[in-house]
Amino acid sequence: MKPWSDRLTLTASTEQVSRYMIKTILLSCALALTGYSSIAQAQLPSGKPSPAQQAMINRGYGMFIHFGINTFADVEWSDGTIPAEKYNPTQLDPDQWVRTARDAGFRYVLLITKHHDGFCLWDSKYTTYDVASSPVKTDVVRAVSDACKKYGLQFAIYYSLWDRHEPSYKSPDKQLYVNYMLHQLTELFTNYGNICELWLDGGWDRKPEEWGIEQVYQLVKKFNPNCAVSVNHTIVNEEGQRNFTLPSKMTEDNKYYFQYFPSDFRLWDPKLITRFDKKQYLHNGQSYYLPFEHTLCISNRWNWFEKSTQLPVRDLDELEELFYWCTDNNNCLVMNVPPDQTGRIREYQALAAIELGQRLGLSLKKPLPKNGRFISLQKTASASSVWHDKENIYAANAVNDGNLDSRWASSDTLASLEITLNPADAFNKISIFEYKDTKDLADGFSQARLPRIQAYAVDIQQNGHWDTIYLGDAPMGDCKVIRLPRRYQASRLRFRVTKATAPPSLYEISVIDMK
Structure with a gap:
């Protein structure tokens, strides 16, 4: 999720280009069939939370799950060339993931559905780079969504804007890849029940206006008006400029600007806000309310995808104090507890998350606890x-x-x-x-x-x-x-x-x- 400077260039085979041309026609037809409208649902200026934001604030604490092709290559990022056959969990158990989340007191699960490599954890009609082309064809998105329903948790998804495998990503016509995203997101939002949050990432690889964020926002709100949507590195110092400001600088209302509009909340993975965090941010001269969602790793080595080597977890004292810090002042926290190559969360990591929840006294029936x-x-x-x-x-x-x-x-x-x-x-x-x-x-x-x-x-x-x-x-x-x-x-x-x-x-x- 943190950009590297040595980004690798995509290459497409003749077969991929042919598939891309066919899919382009199918995508255009599918857009018409979905009744997709060009009139975007607006994000309104406000000094208080919208219903989607208030629902997010009420959730407060979620479990991030990084799992995919990278898990099986011992890397954080890959370039879309790892064969789908490499994905091969031997004991895949998404029920265990969500059961762990419930036992640890998390309110929602945020699942990586597609990382920068483009590998999809569901059987997508628009790519062959997915679980359906791997040795283990389980639709992980469905399995996690069903387990969330079973255990009473809400379901959220991460989806990478940047895609290092999909051929249409390289097209000079940026809308072709935007269409690809819209159709994959339509699959996700129509086939897997209620999705409470969409976490978008990888925006640094193109100009903000080239991602079709308004179209994505509109699509999501059509399916679920109360789904909270945002893009990593949401806020900048100057309107229209990629002059980033860190969350620790966001201590004054109406001083900083949207980089990606519309967005329902702020993201800057994995930075932390201050105890004087402010909520009002500007776009075209108007002020909008934006809470912040933090991201942390349960590992003390700051790794997102689990490695074959066991890594220690953060001390319980640190996890507790960071929980208080991150959920204070109507902000939220998602903590990464990733499954390993077997397809299960390692027991010592699951126990650490559960022990933290027990120390905090977390319960779905009670508000999140506060520090003194x-x-x-x-x-x-x-x-x-x-x-x-x-x-x-x-x-x-x-x-x-x-x-x-x-x-x-x-x-x-x-x-x-x-x-x-x-x-x-x-x-x-x-x-x-x-x-x-x-x-x-x-x-x-x-x-x-x-x-x-x-x-x-x-x-x-x-x-x-x-x-x-x-x-x-x-x-x-x-x-x-x-x-x-x-x-x-x-x-x-x-x-x-x-x-x-x-x-x-x-x-x-x-x-x-x-x-």
Whole structure:
């Protein structure tokens, strides 16, 4: 899903070109038969959620499922040339996927139906690059949709705009490939029950206006007006320009613009919003309400398609705090829990997702849980040392600015940081996100994260006296959550590094009151 610079060029055989010409005629005829109208259903300017957006906000938490031809090649991306015969799950069990989602407390399942390689997880009339041409011909889209009905979850789909296999994609007439997409989406929206969300990806390979997003939006809304639709990298800094803005910058209403219009929500995989995320975005001088949907991997190596090698999952503390962060302020989260080459989710990953749901107390009958009250947010912070930079971007106040893209960095291996608190505010939880060094892995996509901080302490100041309330003698992990058995009040909190392999750096320290 993250674009690579070494994109491979498509090639088409004579047979493919012949098939393409025949399909072009069939597509045009099918468009007429579906009663497709050129009058698009409008997205209206608003300062509050539409019914589709409100339904999305109510869902809040979904399970992302990456599965396809890439799973069987041990890669994240492929160029559409892997033979369909390579797809061969030996124990394909979509029921297990959705049952895991139910047991973990997810509200919906978001299934990859076609990735950038063009391989389809259903028997599409418009391509032979699909499961019907593979050794295991099970219609995975149908199996997942049926399992969602069985277990009471909603069903959502991911569909790649970019297609590295389909011959019509190369045509100078961009509408020919748009027609191809419209017909595949018609198959999906007419044969698989209610679809609550359409997640589009790969838009960077063409100009935004060449994708026919208005036509796609209209088609989807014809079948389900309450289906939420969006394209990855939804928002930009300037109207009509691909000058991207990160979600962590979206802290002011009516400052940023649609890149893809219409869109019902914002996407920027896998970036995170801030605690001051705003919802109003501009198109042609009018303001539209847009929530944000986050994407995370349960793996701590940031891989989407499961590899043949087992990879560790994120720590439960990190998953919990990221859940709270991502579902706050009427935003949503989908977490990727991918099946392996057998066609099943590995048991240790399923258990991690289920354990998280149990810790959070998730239930379809209850609203999603919230974190406590942040009493340290934007309070005065100071550090014993700061990494030297001209723009002062590593200053101490980065640790409590509500932004996981900013960080404090020390210039010394042993360092401390203090945050001023209101002595009247009680707290019983401290959440710490550490910046880590990264090491690229052999797949060219995943990364291992390496801690710097090896030992540390947390002190509080009361009546001018410092007391240590936590002493850690092991690396803290990506996120350390300190749950205190009693509530404290203090004028200052101090984080001390007592052992480190390099100058320490923290994204965020949150002092929280969990009532």
